[in-house]
Amino acid sequence: MNKEDFIIKAFKNKLNGDDGAVLGKWCFSKDLFVQDVHFKRSWLSLEQIATKAMLVNISDAIIMNAVPKYALLGLSLPNLSKKELKNLQKGFLKTAKKFRIKIIGGDTIQSDKIGISITLISKVKKPVFRTGLKKGHLLAFTGKLGQSLEGLKTLQNGGKLPKNHKFIKPKLQPKFFYEIAPKISCAMDISDGLSKDLSRLLKVNHLGVFMFKKLSKKELYSGEEYEILFGFDKKHKKELKKIAKKHKIKLNIFAKAVKGKYEFKGREHHF
Amino acid sequence: MNKEDFIIKAFKNKLNGDDGAVLGKWCFSKDLFVQDVHFKRSWLSLEQIATKAMLVNISDAIIMNAVPKYALLGLSLPNLSKKELKNLQKGFLKTAKKFRIKIIGGDTIQSDKIGISITLISKVKKPVFRTGLKKGHLLAFTGKLGQSLEGLKTLQNGGKLPKNHKFIKPKLQPKFFYEIAPKISCAMDISDGLSKDLSRLLKVNHLGVFMFKKLSKKELYSGEEYEILFGFDKKHKKELKKIAKKHKIKLNIFAKAVKGKYEFKGREHHF
Numbered sequence: 257m258n259k260e261d262f263i264i265k266a267f268k269n270k271l272n273g274d275d276g277a278v279l280g281k282w283c284f285s286k287d288l289f290v291q292d293v294h295f296k297r298s299w300l301s302l303e304q305i306a307t308k309a310m311l312v313n314i315s316d317a318i319i320m321n322a323v324p325k326y327a328l329l330g331l332s333l334p335n336l337s338k339k340e341l342k343n344l345q346k347g348f349l350k351t352a353k354k355f356r357i358k359i360i361g362g363d364t365i366q367s368d369k370i371g372i373s374i375t376l377i378s379k380v381k382k383p384v385f386r387t388g389l390k391k392g393h394l395l396a397f398t399g400k401l402g403q404s405l406e407g408l409k410t411l412q413n414g415g416k417l418p419k420n421h422k423f424i425k426p427k428l429q430p431k432f433f434y435e436i437a438p439k440i441s442c443a444m445d446i447s448d449g450l451s452k453d454l455s456r457l458l459k460v461n462h463l464g465v466f467m468f469k470k471l472s473k474k475e476l477y478s479g480e481e482y483e484i485l486f487g488f489d490k491k492h493k494k495e496l497k498k499i500a501k502k503h504k505i506k507l508n509i510f511a512k513a514v515k516g517k518y519e520f521k522g523r524e525h526h527f
Numbered sequence: 528m529n530k531e532d533f534i535i536k537a538f539k540n541k542l543n544g545d546d547g548a549v550l551g552k553w554c555f556s557k558d559l560f561v562q563d564v565h566f567k568r569s570w571l572s573l574e575q576i577a578t579k580a581m582l583v584n585i586s587d588a589i590i591m592n593a594v595p596k597y598a599l600l601g602l603s604l605p606n607l608s609k610k611e612l613k614n615l616q617k618g619f620l621k622t623a624k625k626f627r628i629k630i631i632g633g634d635t636i637q638s639d640k641i642g643i644s645i646t647l648i649s650k651v652k653k654p655v656f657r658t659g660l661k662k663g664h665l666l667a668f669t670g671k672l673g674q675s676l677e678g679l680k681t682l683q684n685g686g687k688l689p690k691n692h693k694f695i696k697p698k699l700q701p702k703f704f705y706e707i708a709p710k711i712s713c714a715m716d717i718s719d720g721l722s723k724d725l726s727r728l729l730k731v732n733h734l735g736v737f738m739f740k741k742l743s744k745k746e747l748y749s750g751e752e753y754e755i756l757f758g759f760d761k762k763h764k765k766e767l768k769k770i771a772k773k774h775k776i777k778l779n780i781f782a783k784a785v786k787g788k789y790e791f792k793g794r795e796h797h798f
Contacts (some may be wrong), residue, residue: 277631
């Protein structure tokens with residue numbers, strides 16, 4: 257049992273098995289983005305750090321079919337110059353503006369490493385949960401998996417990535433997701449790799465999986481993709497394909513939910 | 528300009544000048560509690576760390592006249608044994624139970640130091656803000672200030688504190704506060720020392736202060752007291768005294784709000 261499972265298990269209740277917790281018309285989500293856990297300082301500029309911290313949190317809200325409205329920031333910051341602080345702010349403010357999020361509070365402390373904790377408060381009418389998958393439902397993921405792991409390797413080998421690389425700036429697809437939401441049975445974002453995240457999705461639904469094709473290691477183990485993993489009844493297949501096409505999104509229908517169990521085999525950590 | 532002011536200023540809006548942000552019937556607050564910023568590992572057991580992290584956040588909610596209902600936890604944790612993790616959990620769960628708070632989610636990551644970020648979601652009907660103080664209003668604080676600083680010094684000198692010492696376990700007074708709330712004009716908790724927190728209170732109200740007596744350095748500069756600083760119209764003085772007496776709380780009416788400015792002079796940091 258790993259630490260996260262152990263901790264989460266202790267606080268287990270109906271509200272906290274998902275990327276966000278839904279209370280009435282609101283969805284609350286919180287994620288940490290921390291130096292030397294999720295990124296090295298040399299890999300990202302301060303603006304990119306703040307931007308990615310916001311985006312990975314926004315991804316949690318979108319995937320619940322929620323529209324982020326407010327954010328609380330918890331910042332652990334080392335000594336930064338005024339210019340550096342401004343760059344960090346720019347990342348928060350530009351992303352908040354783009355998604356129409358108001359930053360309503362937070363806390364700042366001195367630290368030797370950068371740690372960003374964001375709580376998002378989002379409006380939700382019909383939440384999509386991780387649960388809801390039924391035997392026979394199809395499973396799909398969006399986009400092309402593997403780019404984030406490739407990017408990570410490039411950075412680890414001292415290379416550089418272009419500004420718009422997925423590892424630097426996850427590409428979220430709110431419009432696409434909000435459109436497919438009524439047609440799908442469950443969803444989560446791919447943050448720890450398809451294999452790990454799929455194992456979580458199947459576990460909470462007490463189901464196994466039949467894969468239509470063998471997926472590559474890159475596809476299975478690339479984390480921080482922030483692509484969407486979701487299940488749906490096959491009667492919606494045609495329409496979902498149409499919506500994906502409209503949004504120019506690659507839809508990979510890769511498996512079917514079946515009776516049984518799926519065991520995760522692979523690496524657990526971000527890097 | 529210190530870092531916190533600089534960061535907070537960048538995100539300034541009507542919602543974020545207080546200990547919590549109020550949106551309709553909800554109040555959202557978030558505070559960080561971090562090793563080597565707020566505590567040393569040797570000073571507090573893991574249960575005490577989790578308990579204090581919860582209490583300092585709950586204090587923010589109470590002081591807004593809000594009743595905490597839900598919490599999201601962000602945990603940065605070093606390698607801890609199962610027993611240590613259980614102790615940490617115990618602190619969260621016992622405090623949550625005591626205040627009837629449901630932990631609805633969060634995030635856990637690996638870190639070399641313990642960092643706890645808590646977001647509280649609280650119900651509020653009539654929030655009390657930092658603003659609202661008028662010229663002529665009286666200013667009061669509860670309890671006896673200085674014990675927290677004394678405790679800190681004892682710990683810094685390698686001494687030990689009893690389990691129920693204010694520095695280990697802040698004493699919150701929700702019942703007292705909810706009862707005085709309709710009679711007061713503004714409030715905040717004393718987390719950074721009376722002098723610093725009073726300067727913040729006066730600044731947002733564009734007022735100065737006339738002190739009835741000279742306060743000691745211990746009273747002015749002891750942080751993490753989590754006593755209550757508040758203002759009120761003098762017509763409520765008698766009733767407030769009565770409520771304090773009923774709850775066996777020492778009420779120190781120490782100053783009056785006047786035209787002018789109050790400058791903070793003193794130390795800024797927790798330790």
